[in-house]
Amino acid sequence: MKVKKYKGSTIQEVVNMVRRDLGPEALILSTRKIREGKMASSSRCEELFEISAAAEESSGDLKTPASDRSSLTSLKSELMTIKEMILLLSRSGHLMEAFRTNPAAIDIYVKLLRSGIAESNVQLFLEKAGVFKENGLEPTTRLYERVLKEILNAVDVEDPFNDGAGQKVAAFIGPTGVGKTTTIAKLAADLSLKQKRSVGLISIDNYRVGAAEQLKIYARLLGIPCFSAFSSADLQFALRRMGEKEIILIDTAGQSHYDMERMEEMHRLIGSTRAISSHLLLSAVTGEPEMGQVAKNFGILNFISYIFTKTDETKARGVIINQILRSRRPISFVTTGQRVPEDIFKATKTRILQLIFE
Numbered sequence: 001m002k003v004k005k006y007k008g009s010t011i012q013e014v015v016n017m018v019r020r021d022l023g024p025e026a027l028i029l030s031t032r033k034i035r036e037g038k039m040a041s042s043s044r045c046e047e048l049f050e051i052s053a054a055a056e057e058s059s060g061d062l063k064t065p066a067s068d069r070s071s072l073t074s075l076k077s078e079l080m081t082i083k084e085m086i087l088l089l090s091r092s093g094h095l096m097e098a099f100r101t102n103p104a105a106i107d108i109y110v111k112l113l114r115s116g117i118a119e120s121n122v123q124l125f126l127e128k129a130g131v132f133k134e135n136g137l138e139p140t141t142r143l144y145e146r147v148l149k150e151i152l153n154a155v156d157v158e159d160p161f162n163d164g165a166g167q168k169v170a171a172f173i174g175p176t177g178v179g180k181t182t183t184i185a186k187l188a189a190d191l192s193l194k195q196k197r198s199v200g201l202i203s204i205d206n207y208r209v210g211a212a213e214q215l216k217i218y219a220r221l222l223g224i225p226c227f228s229a230f231s232s233a234d235l236q237f238a239l240r241r242m243g244e245k246e247i248i249l250i251d252t253a254g255q256s257h258y259d260m261e262r263m264e265e266m267h268r269l270i271g272s273t274r275a276i277s278s279h280l281l282l283s284a285v286t287g288e289p290e291m292g293q294v295a296k297n298f299g300i301l302n303f304i305s306y307i308f309t310k311t312d313e314t315k316a317r318g319v320i321i322n323q324i325l326r327s328r329r330p331i332s333f334v335t336t337g338q339r340v341p342e343d344i345f346k347a348t349k350t351r352i353l354q355l356i357f358e
């Protein structure tokens with residue numbers, strides 16, 4: 001692997017130099033602004049852009065040691081190539097003006113974009129972190145820390161079962177197949193087995209054949225009660241029967257967010273009982289802007305937190321941030337796989353960041 005440094009008076013000029021010399025697949029190790037001249041303070045001191053880039057000696061070259069080749073492969077997943085940089089330059093001309101002040105921010109910009117955070121939000125975070133106002137001589141790590149801090153500020157977290165006072169009744173709502181029943185099973189296991197709290201389950205899913213039975217199987221395994229409720233009266237009855245339980249988890253039927261009739265029906269069933277809090281499950285693999293539409297339409301049920309599921313099925317987990325910025329609500333839990341009870345964690349700001357940028 002050869003690593004070389006290139007200097008020029010504009011980013012575009014340096015990028016072209018790298019492409020000519022190392023080819024379009026060359027990896028950008030760093031982009032920064034430097035001052036060159038006899039005396040740093042003198043007016044003759046010139047401000048230049050410097051790019052450090054790496055490339056294989058020649059493709060398939062037997063002389064390239066195996067260790068070099070494997071380190072290059074791992075770098076490839078992390079770093080931007082010259083080809084990508086050219087694309088970026090052509091796409092966001094106005095942004096490149098901003099990057100003139102701080103070229104090191106290009107790396108951060110690309111990292112955030114790759115995480116699935118929408119371009120407009122990436123710009124917002126960079127602007128808020130003051131990246132475009134700085135003199136460009138600050139180390140990238142400091143800039144990155146400031147951007148991460150801005151992202152952290154956007155994330156709210158809340159554990160609906162944390163506060164010990166009073167009974168907690170939580171309904172889990174969301175589109176079909178997002179993982180409502182599985183998430184309830186994971187939570188019920190954690191709350192009853194690990195935290196030793198008294199838990200009861202209610203299924204109001206009377207649409208899908210075998211839905212209530214699915215929940216009852218989990219309840220039986222955990223040794224906790226489970227009722228089915230088909231009407232408002234049934235639900236009130238079940239809630240009364242479990243009056244002494246500390247926590248009651250309600251499983252609801254998955255439904256299309258465009259079926260407003262069923263949404264109203266669900267509202268009549270759970271929305272009219274003030275003691276029930278709703279939590280919206282969103283699958284991280286739901287495309288955008290559909291995720292926003294799901295949250296908007298389910299908003300009629302006044303959900304108080306998000307639970308993001310299936311985060312193991314995508315690397316673009318920055319969609320979580322996009323959703324929070326579209327409609328700000330705290331995150332309560334995140335699920336990371338199919339295994340019950342392991343694949344779930346309670347949301348904390350740090351864990352959300354790790355999930356997105358790991």
Ligand SMILES: Nc1nc2c(ncn2[C@@H]2O[C@H](COP(=O)(O)OP(=O)(O)OP(=O)(O)O)[C@@H](O)[C@H]2O)c(=O)[nH]1
Pocket residue numbers: 175176177178179180181182183205208211252253254255309310311312313335336337338343
């Ligand atoms: N990969 C992955 N799969 C998950 C996750 N959570 C749930 N699943 C799977 O998603 C499928 C649907 O899960 P359910 O819990 O039945 O979903 P639901 O929302 O209750 O579905 P309906 O009641 O039909 O609306 C099952 O195969 C689960 O194992 C997760 O975090 N990651």
Ligand SMILES: [Mg+2]
Pocket residue numbers: 180181182205211251252254
């Ligand atoms: Mg279900």
